[in-house]
Amino acid sequence: MPQQPVVGILHPGSMGAAVAACAATNADSVLWSTAGRSAASAARAGQFGLTPVATLPELLDRSDIIISLCPPAAAEDLVRDVAEHGFTGVYVEANAINPERTTRIAGMLEQGSTVVDGGVIGSPPVRGKTPTLYLSGPATATARIEELFVGTAVQTTTLGTEIGKASALKLSYASFQKTSRVLVALAVGMAREHGVDQELIEVASRRTDSYLAESEYVAKTAERAWRWGPELEEAADALEAAGLPSEMLRAAASTLARWHDAKDSELTLTDALDRLAQP
CATH class of the missing domain: 3.40.50.720 (NAD(P)-binding Rossmann-like Domain)
Structure with a gap:
C-alpha cells in the first residue's frame, strides 16, 4: 500500500x-x-x-x-x-x-x-x-x-x-454569486430608506430562485466583505484580461469595502444596512 x-x-x-x-x-x-x-x-x-x-x-x-x-x-x-x-x-x-x-x-x-x-x-x-x-x-x-x-x-x-482553468472557473462563479449578494444589500437598503423593505422582501419571496428572497444573507455578506472584495478585484482583473468590462465588479468591491471592519462580527440585517449607509 x-x-x-x-x-x-x-x-x-x-x-x-x-x-x-x-x-x-x-x-x-x-x-x-x-x-x-x-x-x-x-x-x-x-x-x-x-x-x-x-x-x-x-x-x-x-x-x-x-x-x-x-x-x-x-x-x-x-x-x-x-x-x-x-x-x-x-x-x-x-x-x-x-x-x-x-x-x-x-x-x-x-x-x-x-x-x-x-x-x-x-x-x-x-x-x-x-x-x-x-x-x-x-x-x-x-x-x-x-x-x-x-x-x-x-x-x-x-x-x-492547463494551469489557470480552475482559477478561471472559480472567479467566473464568484463574479456572479458575490456581486448578486451585493446587489441584494443595495436593493434592501434603498427600500428601507423609503419604508418599503418588508414589501420588497415579500415581492422577492414569490421568486424562490432569487437571491433577493434571502435578505438575511446581507449580514453574512457584510461579515465576509474583507475577503469577497479582493476576490471581486481579482475577477475584475480577469475580465479586463479577456477584453470584457470590469466596472461592475469594481463597483461591487468598492461597496464591500464599506464593511471592511465587519470581519468576525455578529451582525443583524439592520446592523449591516446601517454600516452600508453610514460607513
Missing part, C-alpha cells in the same frame, strides 16, 4: 482548516505553521485536529503536498517564501486569484515543485456542506490531489492539464 502523504496547509482560515481536515482522511498528517498566526487561527486549527509546527521551513521540510488557501493579496508573498526554501513537492494554488497570477505563481515554482491550480466553489465542508475543489495541471499531480480527498466531504473535479 502506498505511503500516505504529509500535507501542509497555508493558512488555516475557515475554508482552509475545514478542507485540511478532510485531507487528513487520506494523509499521514496535516501540518500548519504557528509562526505569526493569531489565537483564533490556533483555536480553529486545534478544533479541526491539525498538527502545529513552529515555522514555515519546518512545515515545508516535512510536507509532500502544500495547499495554499489564503486571502488573495498574500498568495504571491507566500509562494516566494516557498520557492526560496526550495520546496519540491506538489503545491496546490487554491486561492481566489486570476489566471494570470496563477500562471505567474506556477512559474515561480517551476524549478522544483509541481503546481496544481485549484479553486474551491461552495461553503466550507462542515455540517453537511460538500464544496467542490476544481483542479487543473499536470495529470499525475491532479490525480494525487483527487486521491487525497476520496471519501471526504470535498468533491474534486479535474478540468484538464
Whole structure:
C-alpha cells in the first residue's frame, strides 16, 4: 500500500482548516505553521485536529503536498517564501486569484515543485456542506490531489492539464454569486430608506430562485466583505484580461469595502444596512 502523504496547509482560515481536515482522511498528517498566526487561527486549527509546527521551513521540510488557501493579496508573498526554501513537492494554488497570477505563481515554482491550480466553489465542508475543489495541471499531480480527498466531504473535479482553468472557473462563479449578494444589500437598503423593505422582501419571496428572497444573507455578506472584495478585484482583473468590462465588479468591491471592519462580527440585517449607509 502506498505511503500516505504529509500535507501542509497555508493558512488555516475557515475554508482552509475545514478542507485540511478532510485531507487528513487520506494523509499521514496535516501540518500548519504557528509562526505569526493569531489565537483564533490556533483555536480553529486545534478544533479541526491539525498538527502545529513552529515555522514555515519546518512545515515545508516535512510536507509532500502544500495547499495554499489564503486571502488573495498574500498568495504571491507566500509562494516566494516557498520557492526560496526550495520546496519540491506538489503545491496546490487554491486561492481566489486570476489566471494570470496563477500562471505567474506556477512559474515561480517551476524549478522544483509541481503546481496544481485549484479553486474551491461552495461553503466550507462542515455540517453537511460538500464544496467542490476544481483542479487543473499536470495529470499525475491532479490525480494525487483527487486521491487525497476520496471519501471526504470535498468533491474534486479535474478540468484538464492547463494551469489557470480552475482559477478561471472559480472567479467566473464568484463574479456572479458575490456581486448578486451585493446587489441584494443595495436593493434592501434603498427600500428601507423609503419604508418599503418588508414589501420588497415579500415581492422577492414569490421568486424562490432569487437571491433577493434571502435578505438575511446581507449580514453574512457584510461579515465576509474583507475577503469577497479582493476576490471581486481579482475577477475584475480577469475580465479586463479577456477584453470584457470590469466596472461592475469594481463597483461591487468598492461597496464591500464599506464593511471592511465587519470581519468576525455578529451582525443583524439592520446592523449591516446601517454600516452600508453610514460607513
